[in-house]
Amino acid sequence: MPLWPVYTGTRTPHDGIDELPPPPPWRAFDGGPALALPAEADDAFAGSPDRAHRAETYRATEETVQLVNAALYLRRPLLVTGPPGTGKSSLAYAVARELRLGPVLRWNITSRSTLHDGLYQYDPLSRLYAARRVLSTAGRSSRAGAGRTGNEGVENHLRLGPLGTALLPHTRPRTLLIDEIDKSDLDLPNDLLNVLEEGQYEIPELVRAARDTPVAQVLADGTDARVPVERGRVRCRAFPFVVLTSNGEREFPPAFLRRCVTLRLRQPDDEQLAGIVRAHLGEPDEQARRLIERFLSRVGGGDLATDQLLNAIYLARASDLGAESLDELAERLMPYLGLGPQTDVF
Template identity: 55%
Template sequence: MTEKTTTWQIYSGSRVPHDGIDRLPAPPPWRTFTGGPPLPIPPGDCGNPHAAASYRPGEDAVRQVNAALYLRRPLLVTGAPGTGKSSLAYAVAHELGLGKVLHWPITSRVTVRDGLYEYDPLTRLYAAERARDKSRRARDESRRARDESRRARDETHHPSGQGGAEPAAGDDDIGDYLRLGPLGTALLPYDRPRVLLVDEIDKSDIDLPNDLLTIFEKGSYELVELARRAAPTARVMTADRTTERVEIRDGTVTCRAFPLVVMTSNGEREFPPAFLRRCVTVNLKQPASRVELTAIVREHLGPVIGEPDGTLPAGARKVIDRFFERRSSGLLANDQLLNAVYMCHHASFSEEPASVRELADQVMPFLSSEVTRTDDD
């Protein structure tokens, strides 16, 4: 009988880095991927240390992150603006040591190809033309040198017209003109999962969610420009923007550790059932009490405006109360509260209390007429 571990959870929400990702068990048989050879995750932080260190995940978020890790499924995170949907991705990457978050912001014009890789054929064409021009100049100079010394040379061994040949098409390094996007980089055969943040997927074209399903199910994709080449390998750049390149063989990328894909949505659209069926979902709610709001402000602004013992000044607490009152009349976001607390803290040194209160209201305009329920309702 095997000994029970203290917890099945890999991600705890503690915000303290640890190596718990090494305890992640093998994937379900239907979510096993065999890409290789395995690559190490590039060194570095998550890309937004402040968001990672100040984010306070709820129990539902922690459980669903772990479900996505275990099942190797994308995590669809919904919620009102300012609830920390994007911060969740950075918090996971920070705690589990999964390197820099690969951020893919979505607009209505974005396609799957944009997330996979970018290819610059025009720059490659111009480079090839410059190489041919250089070759012609070298050949002309060689020809002139032969003409000047032909009396001393045996013309039968150096017939006119020979010299430096033009580079054949495809002899250049195609990797100079091809860079993997955030999605394409996340699907490289890393030995541990990368974190991919697909930000505001509800703003996408109607076809993008279903197009992503194909990629997520296969765990692989093809780079057409590489698949056409006779050369079996190419070294390409990645979305990490480092000098390191990765080798692509036969124009195909297959993942090894399926990435933790965090897709955020403000709820501006519904998604197809087939898409939802293949996702783990979680809805992040607005903080429902003054205690939670105060904790959020303390995490973000405590070191800037707080007292040595960690308590917030009276002015900050008044802004929190004002935010709580106004939220009963319309939708407000947590980042609006942070902006108001910061501004009012500095304004309070020279402004009258009434002016500071007016400033708080101006910095916290309603986002909609939707009412946020609180514990006091």
């Protein structure tokens, strides 16, 4: 029998992803040649202690567990919405850690982001300079061939982006975090529809070069390793676990929403906040509980996020200020201090 849930939210790594049932017939993909996950899959957070901490301490609700599994079973993107600080981006790292899906591929969206940016980057100028160097060398040396050599090849001036890498034909799904999709240009969600629906894309520069180079070795995102791309076409094998996050700053097209599993995260209550504090900083003491109460009394206005509470509690424990001074300092810090730009720690 298939395993449900595959993602349990227990924060214990396992190989349950191998127990996923076959995809629905309309979401089956057959890309190749098959690629294994990166060699660092078992140590996905090496060199990133901040991301490792977020993955290890993430506390998933029952609704989160159910909808993550729905996205995994249906091979659909997961659209996660909610206020800042509720753990939208941390969820991607937590799932990748528990299911051993390797390093998370992250695409941070701005108003200037385009679909092309996510798929691949090609530098025609560097190729032109390389071709000139080859011609110059050929003119000085009779041993130099007039054909394609060294850096003259297209693939040496092209690197896959996070979306393009996630859609490679891996035998296990990669995790792709498309962060703050609501900050994108109005056209990007619609542009993503076809790629995420079909699970494939083309690289025109490699398609044109396929006569001379049917299999190009291309750099993948986040690594110096090269992967084979046949005739300029990439098609996934295991559909990636795609997490799109949104702070709710805009509406999305109905066609885009129909193709996503949607999860709405809410501000945690007092019991959940105590659990979050416990996971990050240990058992809440009297001072921490007082700060939690103050946080809850003000969070309804939308001006506070969970990471601000954690910062105030950490500072209270790390300093030797008296209770009155601590209260005053926390009051000053909570409206403004976060862990960093758009950081989730839930």
